[in-house]
Amino acid sequence: MTKPKEVTIYDLARKLNVSIATVSRALKDDPVVSKKTKKKIFDLAEEMGYRYNHFARNLREQRTYTIGVIVPRLNSYFMSTVIAGIESVANNEGYTLIISQSSETAGKEITNAKTMFNNRVDGMLVSLAYDTDDISHFDQFIKKNIPLIFFDRVTDHPECTSVLIDNRKSAYEATSHLIAQGCRHIVHITATPKRNVYIDRLAGYKQALADHQLPFDEKYLLINNLSQEAGVQAAATILQMNPLPDAVFAANDNCAVGCMMALKKAGIRIPADIAFVGFNNDPVSTVIEPNLTTINYPGYKMGEMAAASLINHLNGVNSIDATNTILLRSELIIRASSQKIISDSE
Amino acid sequence: MTKPKEVTIYDLARKLNVSIATVSRALKDDPVVSKKTKKKIFDLAEEMGYRYNHFARNLREQRTYTIGVIVPRLNSYFMSTVIAGIESVANNEGYTLIISQSSETAGKEITNAKTMFNNRVDGMLVSLAYDTDDISHFDQFIKKNIPLIFFDRVTDHPECTSVLIDNRKSAYEATSHLIAQGCRHIVHITATPKRNVYIDRLAGYKQALADHQLPFDEKYLLINNLSQEAGVQAAATILQMNPLPDAVFAANDNCAVGCMMALKKAGIRIPADIAFVGFNNDPVSTVIEPNLTTINYPGYKMGEMAAASLINHLNGVNSIDATNTILLRSELIIRASSQKIISDSE
DNA sequence: AAAAACAATGTAATCGGTTACATTGATGCA
DNA sequence: TGCATCAATGTAACCGATTACATTGTTTTT
Structure with a gap:
């Protein structure tokens, strides 16, 4: 029941008749300590089950090595x-x-930010919630010079780097692809245009329409929370439209899938009657029938880039300040849900 | 560029001409401090932007308030x-x-455990990787009296509580349901029987067969990693079987889905030719056609229970030692993929 | 051979809280 | 009035690292 006492550098120092300074230096492999002494210290540390105390270091160094x-x-x-x-x-x-997760609410995001701040993280990586309006809860980090990097759901901030894809271009490609398939009445389902990803996808959609001399019709713009259930509701709305649209470009795959299922149940043929394009290349896009055309983008890479930028900055290797935005490649993956014209055999 | 200096209890004490002890006590709302003094201290802390230093406390208290x-x-x-x-x-x-995630490998799990240990977590919540054989990498926690709770993918350990569902019973129900639908040749797809969840599901499957006088046939047991791709490969194996099985009970939905898709592509009708039951109630189970019958179990609740047990134990409220296992309820959700006999209309 | 240079190690202050024990002043009671 | 009691606050040791600066002994230089 009683906690076994922890081994400290004092214990190691005492046993070997050296000073704690030497032990401390040896443990971080400081070249100033002789090889012989180092070996003795390493061996004893191993033997005694010494474990490093981060808190003592954090207290002293005023860093936490936590993101x-x-x-x-x-x-x-x-x-x-x-x-x-x-x-x-x-x-x-x-x-x-x-x-931690904000569960798409600004309130939880604010709480989380406070927790992070009180835990004295060295840096922050953030992807914003749907309904976050102002980002003043991140000011505390800026003020204390704690670097902050946004990814995917970003916001324009003079002090922060963003890692994301070109949503506008991707949406442009998706929409153009539908137009190339002969679609003229294209619904766009997206979320509240608070987040860059939705603003930009909408912009890309509009641009594609404009570039092909198609009018933008407010009625074809459906705003919801992009959940699968929202997709089902969107289907109901779509079924009321007259004329029926001939394509849907949804800002995420989940919502597209919900919508497709509901439309299919209503007897709509996909892609013959309505073609579909989603966004994200979620695994579900290859389960739904027909398989969903979507935009693929490199999540793993995005995480790596964001973390690497942050850590480089923390280590003083290269400053974030110079870089404002890192854009990653994305691509349209064409599957059956959008192919009205069968061009190449699969 | 320079870090603004942090406000400490020393700063507060100096400003108010009280001792740091009083400030420390006031900040933790110790009743021994007078209300007036407390208020003064709280107000000043707020005003000066004081923030609590966890590391100083952790260092002193030998706790981290981290799980x-x-x-x-x-x-x-x-x-x-x-x-x-x-x-x-x-x-x-x-x-x-x-x-942190083990990515289903014992190696990563060991590394993660070490990291956690060195970060001096107060307690651990673990769900084991596929291929973890021995769990000696958790001995270090036991030895230091750091409580450890397993959930879902558990292991029998005299010192640890487990939170999980009755996998055997669930699998028994799933299999019995298939038998009730008239199925006699039921394939079971599962993962290496190292983890309780797979051992128990297999046991439940066998038990159901036995209770209905059906033989257990080794050929009908397919072992893989339960990924969607593995499901596709399982489909190929199934197509080679003679006679063709009339049902598949997969130990997770993902794999079931992969298998269903491949079988459908090969012209098999589901459930007419082969009925399907999965496990987990993953969202994908309502996207696949026909919708997948599956076992639903309360993930959120499981997380809550595991965390609550651990924290109660840490706070000394109630000891883990008494409780060895917490079982949560699970249920069979019947959908189209297994209904050969249409009993009730939908 | 004395001085300078250097490698190896030691001393002690510091980070910011917690808390056992000590102190102070006010109140209660005989 | 004098002593016990108690509420409120203070003093100082402690948690375990880091590191600037000091010290020691050895080697190189002249």
């Missing part, structure tokens, strides 16, 4: 892939992650 | 739901989480 991560949700394929990328880099560099 | 979480993967719907449950409880109780 705070706030994501909208963990249970999306994309986000957990990003986190895997972040983790691989962070682990490698000796940083620990504190991960 | 380590190791899961096989984050990007599964089930696991991220569990984590959401853990997080809600931990946050509420003032604990911080360190989350």
Whole structure:
């Protein structure tokens, strides 16, 4: 029941008749300590089951070697892939992650930010919630010079780097692809245009329409929370439209899938009657029938890039300040859900 | 560029002409400090932007208020739901989480355990990787009296509590359901029987067969890693079988889905030719056609229970030692993929 | 051979809290 | 009035590292 006493550098020093300074230096492999002494110290540390006390160091160094991560949700394929990328880099560099989810609400995001701040993270990686309006809860970090990097769901901030894809271009490609398939009445389902990803995808959609002399019709713009259920509701709305649209471009795969299922149930043929394009390349896109055309983008890489930038900055290797935005490549993956014209055999 | 100096209790004490002891006590709302003094201190702390230094406390108290979480993967719907449950409880109780994934490999799990240990977590919540054989990497926690709770993928350990469902019973129900539908040649797809979840599901499957006078046929037992791709390969194996089986009970939904898709492509009708039951109630189970019959179990609740037990134990409220296992309820959700006999209309 | 240079190690202050024990002043009671 | 009691606050040791600066002994230089 009683806790076994921890071994400290004092214990090691006493046993070997050296000073704690020497032990401390030896343990961090300082070249100033002789090889012989180092070996003795390493061996004894091993033998006595010494373990490093981060808190003593943190207290002294005023650093924590901890990175705070706030994501909208963990249970999306994309986000957990990003986190895997972040983790691989962070682990490698000796940083620990504190991960929390905002559950898409600004309130939880604010709470999480406060927790991170009080835990004195050395840096922050953030992807914003749907409904976050102002980002003043991140000012505390800026004020204390704690670097902050946004990824995917970013915001324009003079002091922060962003890691993301070109959402505008991707949406442009998706929409153009539908137009090339002969679609003229294209619905766009997206979330409240607070987040860059939705603003930009909408812009890309509009641009594609404009470039092909198609009018933008407000009625074809459906705003919801992009959940699968929201997709089902969107289907109901679509079924009321007259004329029926001939394509849907949804800002994520989940919502597209919900919508497709509901439309199919209503007797709509996909892609013959309505073609579909989603966004994210979620695994579900290859389960739904017909398989969903979507935009693929590198989540793992995005996590790696964000973490690497942050850590480089923390280590003073290169400053974040110079870089404002890191854009990653994305691509349109064409599957059956959008192919009205069968061009190449599969 | 220079870091603004942090405000400490010494600064507060100096400004108010009280001792640091009084400030420290006031800040933790110790009743021994007078209300007037407390108020003064709280107000000044607020005004000066004081923030609590966890590291000083941790160093002194030899606690970290941190819980380590190791899961096989984050990007599964089930696991991220569990984590959401853990997080809600931990946050509420003032604990911080360190989350990491083993990526289903023992090697990574060992590394993660070491990291957690060196970060001096107060307690551990673990769900084991596929291929973890021995769990000696958790001995270090036991030895230091750091409580350890397993959830879902558990192991029998005299010192540890487990939180899970009755996998045997669930698998028994699933299999019995298939038998009730008239199936006689039931394939079971599962993972290496190292983890309780797979051992128990297999046992439940066998038991159901035995109770209905059906023979257990080794050929009908397919072992793989339960990924979607593995499901596709399983389909190829199934197609070689003679006679063709009339049902598949897969130990997770993902694999079932992969298998179903491949079989459908080969012209097999589901459930007419082969009925399907999965496990987990992953969202994908309602996307696949026909919708997948599966076992639903409460991930969020499981996370809550595991975290609550651990924290109660840490706070000395109730000892873990007494409780060895916490079983949660699970249920069979019948959908189209297994209904050969249409009993009730939908 | 004395001085300078250097390698190896030691001393002691510091980080910011917690808390056992000590002190102070006010109140209660005989 | 004098002593016990108690509420409120203070003093100082402690947690375990880091590191600037000091010290020691050895080697190189002239």
